Amino acid sequence: MRKVVLVFLSTLLVIGGVLGPLVQAAPMEELKIAGQFGLVYAPLMVAKARGIFERHGLKPVWKEYGSGGAVREALISGEVDVGFMGIPPFLIGWDKGCEWKIACGFVIVPIGLVTYDPNIKSLKDFKPEDKIAVPSPGSIQHILLAMAAEKELGDPNALDNNIVAMAHPDGAAALISKKGIKAHFTTPPYLFEELSQPGFHLIVDDVTIFGHPFNFNVGVASERFHDRRPAAYSSFVNAIGEAMAWINCNKEEAAKLLAPEFGLTPEKTLTYLNWEGMNYTSAPYGLMGFGEFMAKAGYIKRAPASLEEIAFENVLAIVGSRAGGPSEIEKIQY
Amino acid sequence: MVKETRHLKKEKNKTLNQALFIVGALIGWELLARTGWFPPLLFPKMSEVFTQLIAEIVNGEILRRLAFSLYIILWGLGLAVLTSAVVTTVAMLSPLVSAWVQALMAIMHPLPGIAILPIIILWLGTGSRSIVAVIWFSSIWPLIANLHTGLRSVPTTQIEVGRNLGLKGIALVRSILIPGAFPYILTGLRVGWARAWQASVAAEMVFGASGGEGGLGWFIYKKRFFMEIPSVFGGMVIIILIGLLVERLCFEGVEVRTVRRWGMTSE
Numbered sequence: 001m002r003k004v005v006l007v008f009l010s011t012l013l014v015i016g017g018v019l020g021p022l023v024q025a026a027p028m029e030e031l032k033i034a035g036q037f038g039l040v041y042a043p044l045m046v047a048k049a050r051g052i053f054e055r056h057g058l059k060p061v062w063k064e065y066g067s068g069g070a071v072r073e074a075l076i077s078g079e080v081d082v083g084f085m086g087i088p089p090f091l092i093g094w095d096k097g098c099e100w101k102i103a104c105g106f107v108i109v110p111i112g113l114v115t116y117d118p119n120i121k122s123l124k125d126f127k128p129e130d131k132i133a134v135p136s137p138g139s140i141q142h143i144l145l146a147m148a149a150e151k152e153l154g155d156p157n158a159l160d161n162n163i164v165a166m167a168h169p170d171g172a173a174a175l176i177s178k179k180g181i182k183a184h185f186t187t188p189p190y191l192f193e194e195l196s197q198p199g200f201h202l203i204v205d206d207v208t209i210f211g212h213p214f215n216f217n218v219g220v221a222s223e224r225f226h227d228r229r230p231a232a233y234s235s236f237v238n239a240i241g242e243a244m245a246w247i248n249c250n251k252e253e254a255a256k257l258l259a260p261e262f263g264l265t266p267e268k269t270l271t272y273l274n275w276e277g278m279n280y281t282s283a284p285y286g287l288m289g290f291g292e293f294m295a296k297a298g299y300i301k302r303a304p305a306s307l308e309e310i311a312f313e314n315v316l317a318i319v320g321s322r323a324g325g326p327s328e329i330e331k332i333q334y
Numbered sequence: 335m336v337k338e339t340r341h342l343k344k345e346k347n348k349t350l351n352q353a354l355f356i357v358g359a360l361i362g363w364e365l366l367a368r369t370g371w372f373p374p375l376l377f378p379k380m381s382e383v384f385t386q387l388i389a390e391i392v393n394g395e396i397l398r399r400l401a402f403s404l405y406i407i408l409w410g411l412g413l414a415v416l417t418s419a420v421v422t423t424v425a426m427l428s429p430l431v432s433a434w435v436q437a438l439m440a441i442m443h444p445l446p447g448i449a450i451l452p453i454i455i456l457w458l459g460t461g462s463r464s465i466v467a468v469i470w471f472s473s474i475w476p477l478i479a480n481l482h483t484g485l486r487s488v489p490t491t492q493i494e495v496g497r498n499l500g501l502k503g504i505a506l507v508r509s510i511l512i513p514g515a516f517p518y519i520l521t522g523l524r525v526g527w528a529r530a531w532q533a534s535v536a537a538e539m540v541f542g543a544s545g546g547e548g549g550l551g552w553f554i555y556k557k558r559f560f561m562e563i564p565s566v567f568g569g570m571v572i573i574i575l576i577g578l579l580v581e582r583l584c585f586e587g588v589e590v591r592t593v594r595r596w597g598m599t600s601e
Contacts, residue, residue, distance in 0.1 A: 097375065131461070137555070170452075177456070179459050180461065
């Protein structure tokens with residue numbers, strides 16, 4: 001009996017001796033990620049479902065937040081290592097002294113101002129009592145509205161008294177029931193749902209305002225995280241890239257995977273993933289364009305002078321710096 | 335006379351003690367913020383909060399927001415006072431209605447005003463009307479509860495004495511019932527006022543506020559999104575100051591002139 005126990009124990013020891021170093025050789029680094037809910041965050045849902053972060057040696061800890069403001073506060077307090085937000089909220093933080101930079105672009109989606117009122121064809125047709133819902137003050141939708149107001153009405157603050165802050169689902173519900181608000185500046189899937197209603201139309205869209213597509217969100221990491229944990233940082237960037245590429249190469253499978261999360265049918269999810277303008281990419285688009293406008297309109301004190309001030313080296317490397325004048329990819333940053 | 339001065343001295347000591355405590359807490363805050371243990375973006379220095387507050391007062395924004403908050407609270411609270419007076423009067427006249435009111439109170443009182451906001455938005459749309467409705471809903475239940483209990487707690491003997499003195503109808507209500515129920519009425523107003531503030535700030539933060547017509551709740555909400563954290567605290571300071579001011583000037587003043595003068599409190 002004693003012999004059996006001895007053999008058993010020594011076998012365990014041998015197994016432990018062989019496997020122990022192997023397990024230790026690939027330690028999983030913990031990465032705390034701030035996520036939000038919606039079609040934009042599909043790459044994060046895919047990464048979660050397919051264990052993409054784990055394959056890159058990271059042990060992701062997911063934290064869900066309800067708004068970009070909350071994600072920003074979580075990043076500042078060190079509750080999370082990386083998060084995703086629109087360029088304007090990122091710049092507001094940068095302007096206030098947050099030590100963080102852009103680690104990657106994160107998805108391009110169509111954004112638009114929708115109304116049900118046939119008399120509203122442009123921003124000029126808004127009366128003082130017509131309410132326009134945006135997710136929050138300082139959000140990318142609010143800044144786009146201000147940009148459009150400057151272009152069409154000559155004053156970025158012309159519509160500030162018309163805005164009301166509403167989360168996307170509440171805004172969509174209010175617009176579709178035609179209660180309280182006249183227009184809603186929103187993103188997919190709410191944009192698609194609203195535009196599918198009879199008589200609902202776009203007043204203005206993001207590309208018309210900005211001139212070309214731009215990242216709806218950017219991946220943001222603190223300089224502290226980037227400097228102290230370079231391996232985890234690059235694994236994060238690569239994992240995001242892999243999730244983006246997987247969606248693009250496997251749209252139908254992605255739709256099946258995501259449908260239950262959104263409470264939609266796989267067919268409808270696929271329609272949304274393939275909607276014109278949707279682009280699952282981690283390339284940087286339009287990183288610099290908001291800064292100048294926001295500084296001029298007084299939302300931030302100064303605009304970043306160069307991309308180096310707001311983006312990490314992997315982003316700088318993608319954009320490059322062409323001698324003798326900007327390249328195409330440099331031009332689309334503005 | 336001696337008792338009076340002693341009472342005043344005690345009051346003075348209390349005020350001094352409270353003031354010292356507040357100053358101490360503010361200094362403690364400043365020192366804690368200066369240690370740099372917390373991100374200054376999330377935990378600003380007290381001195382910064384006050385500098386920013388002064389700037390917001392000078393540029394007029396915070397005062398405009400305050401005026402709007404007070405305007406909308408007075409509307410909501412005023413309507414709630416009127417409604418509760420009518421409801422309680424009817425309840426006093428009819429035991430059946432009294433039972434209904436008590437049942438309704440038991441159902442509605444625990445419901446926070448902010449919880450009905452989504453329904454209010456669907457019925458009334460966004461904007462100040464909805465916020466007034468939420469304030470009305472938040473403050474009416476404590477008002478009715480206190481009025482109702484107050485009026486019913488007036489001893490029958492006092493009412494009988496009044497009747498014997500020949501008081502009837504409105505005169506009886508004015509001379510016996512209202513003074514008798516006054517401590518309750520005052521408590522109801524205090525709770526109603528506090529609840530009205532809470533409701534207005536909360537409602538504006540959840541949604542329903544807009545750039546054109548927004549009070550201090552919207553101010554705090556907007557400053558949060560622009561990461562002007564000292565101003566967020568500044569908004570809170572203003573709400574606290576208004577609370578203290580109204581408590582000291584209105585409620586305590588009324589209390590001293592009525593309930594205390596009538597000898598209805600133990601102090």
